[in-house]
Amino acid sequence: MEQTIGASLILSGIIAIIAILIIVKGLVIVQQSESVVMERLGSFNRVLESGVNIIIPFIDKPRPITMTRYKRVEGQFIPQTKEETRIDRRETVMDFPGQPVVTTDNVTVQIDGALYYTIVKPENAVYQVENMSQAVETLAKTSLRSVVGQMELDKLFASRSEVNADIQQAMEEPASKWGIKINRVELQDIQMPEEVENAMRLQMAAERKRRATVTEAEGDKAAAIAQAQGQRESAILNAEGDKESAILRAQGEQESIKLVLEALGDTDKNKETVVGYLLGQTYIKTLPDMAKEGERVFVPYESSALLGSMGMFREMAGNPSDQMAANALKGGVMGGAGAQA
Template sequence: MNLLQSPAFLIALIVLVIGIIIVAKGLVIVRQSEVMVIERLGSFNRLLESGINFIIPFIDQPRAIAMIRYKRSGDDYIPIASFENRIDRRETVMDFPGQPVVTTDNVTVRINGALYFQIIDPRAAVYEIENVSQAIEVLAKTTLRSVVGKMELDRIFESRSEVNDKIQAAMDDPSNKWGVRITRVEVQDIHMPEEVEDAMRLQMAAERKRRATVTEAEGEKSAAIARAQGERESSILNAEGDKQATILRAEGEKQSIRLVLEALGSDPEDKRTVVSYLLGQNYIKTLPDMAKHGERIFVPYESSALLGSMGMFRELTGTPDAPNTPPDSGLARAAMGGAGFGG
C-alpha cells in the first residue's frame, strides 16, 4: 500500500495542518504604543503589550473598543464609528462640532473646540464605559456649556486660557473613572450673530477713537508744559542777564568815577565838584523821561547847585560851554530851581 494513502500519514498530515493553523491563529504581534484586551471564554484574561504574543485560538479572544471619530466635510462634521481590537495609547485629538452656548449677558454663540485625551487604563476604557469616545465628547460639550454659560461674552474673548483650564479641570474626575486622561482642551472658534459682531466693531472703533483723543490731549498737555517751562527758564535767564548787565554798568561807572577822582588828585573841593557834576549830568538825562509820563514836573531847588557845579567843572577842566540853550529847554528850566512848569 502506498505510504501517502495510509491512514497514519493522513492523520499526521491533518494534525500538522491543525497545528500550523493554531500557531498562525495564536501568534499575535502588537505594535509599539498599542495594547490588546484579551478575554478567555468571555472573561478578562490579560493585556497584550507590544511585541510577539501567543494566545489560544478560539478560546482567547480580543475585546474590541468602540470609537467615534469625526471627518470634516466643509462646515459639517461626519461621525464615523468603528470597533477596534487594538487600543492606541497615544494622545488622541477629538475635533467635535460647534455647540450653541448662551452667555450670562444673553448672547447665543457657537463654540467649536478640540479635545486631546489619552487612554491610560485600557481595561477600564473597555469595561467601565460602553463607548469611551462618545462619553468624552458628551462630557466635553456639557462642561463647555456649563463653564461658558457662567461668563460674559467679552470675558470669553479675553480669557480663553481660563475657559480651557476650567473645562479640563471639570472633566478630570469623570474621565479618570474611564481610564482616560484629558491632556488639553482648546476653544477654537467663537461664532456670534451678525448684529453682535456689528455692535462689537462699533465699540472697538469708539474705543480706538477715545484712545486717540486721550493720546492727543496728553501730547498737547506735555507740549504746553514744555512751553511753559521754556518760557520760565527764558525769563530767568533774561532776568539774570539784566542783573549782570546792571552790575557791570554800575561797576563801569564806579571805575570811571574812581579814575576821574584819582586824576584830580587829593583836593576835596575838586572831588566834590566832580561828584556834583556827575550827579547833575545823570539828573538832566532823566528829565526827558520824567516829562514823558505827565503834563507837569517839579524840579527841586538843589538842581541849581548841581548846574553850578557843572559850570565850575567846565571851568576847572577847561571844557567850552555848550551852545546856547533855548529858554524853554529843560536845562534852562532846571536852572530856575524849584519852579514848576508844564510838560
C-alpha cells in the same frame, strides 16, 4: 493494511493542519502603541501589549471598543461609529462641532473646540463606559458650557488659556475613571452674533480714538513744558546779563569818580559836586520816560542844585586842568552806559 496506513496519514494530516491552525490562531502580533483587551470565556483575562502574544484559540477572544469619530464632508461634521479590536494608545485629537454657549452677560456664542486625550487603561475604556469617544465628547461639551457660562464675553476673549485650563481640570476626574488622560483642550474659534460683533467694532474704534486724543494731549503738554522751560532759561540769562551790565556800569562810574577826585582834589566839596553831577545826569535821562507815562512832569525841589552842579562842570570845561576831570567823569558815565547797552 494499505487502507489503515492511508487513514493514519489522513488523520495525521488533519492533526497537523489543526496544530498549525492552533499555532497561527494562538499567536497574536500587536503593533507598537496598540493594545488588545482579551476575554477568556466571556471574562476579562488580560491586556495584550505590543509584540508577540500567545493566546488559546477559540477560548480567548478580543473585546472590541466602540469609537465615534467625525469626518468633515463639505464643511459639515458627519459622525461615524464603529467597533475596533485594536485600541490606539497614541494621543488622539477629537475635533467636535461648534456648540452654542450663553455667557453671563446673555450673549450666545458658537465655540469650536479640539480635545487631545490618551487612553492609558484600555480595560477601563472598554468596560467602564459603553462608547468611550462619545462619552468624552459629551463631557467636553458640558464642561465647556459650565466654564464659559460663568464668564463675560470680554473675559472669554481675553483669557482663552484660562478657559482651556478650567475645562481640562473639570474633565480630568470623570475621564480618569474611563482610563482616559486629558492632555489639553483648545478653543479654536468663537463666533458671535452680528450685532454684538458690530458693537465691539464700534467700541474698539472709540478706544483707539481715545488713545489718540490722550497721546495728542500728552504731546501738547510736553511742548508747553518745553516752551516754558525755554522762556525761563531765557529770562534767567537776560537777568544775568543785566546784572553783569549793572556791575560793569557801577565799576566804570566808580573808576571815573576816582579819576575826577584825583584831578580836582579829594575834598568834601568836590565829592558833593561829583555826586550832584551824576544825579543830574540820571535825572535828565529819566525825564523822557517820565513824559511818556503822563502829560505832566514834576520837577523836584532839589533839581536846581543838581542842575547847578552840572553848570559848574560846564564852567570847568574852560580850564584845561578841569577839562580833563570833566572828560574823565563824562567818559566814566558813558562807559557805564555802553556796558549797559
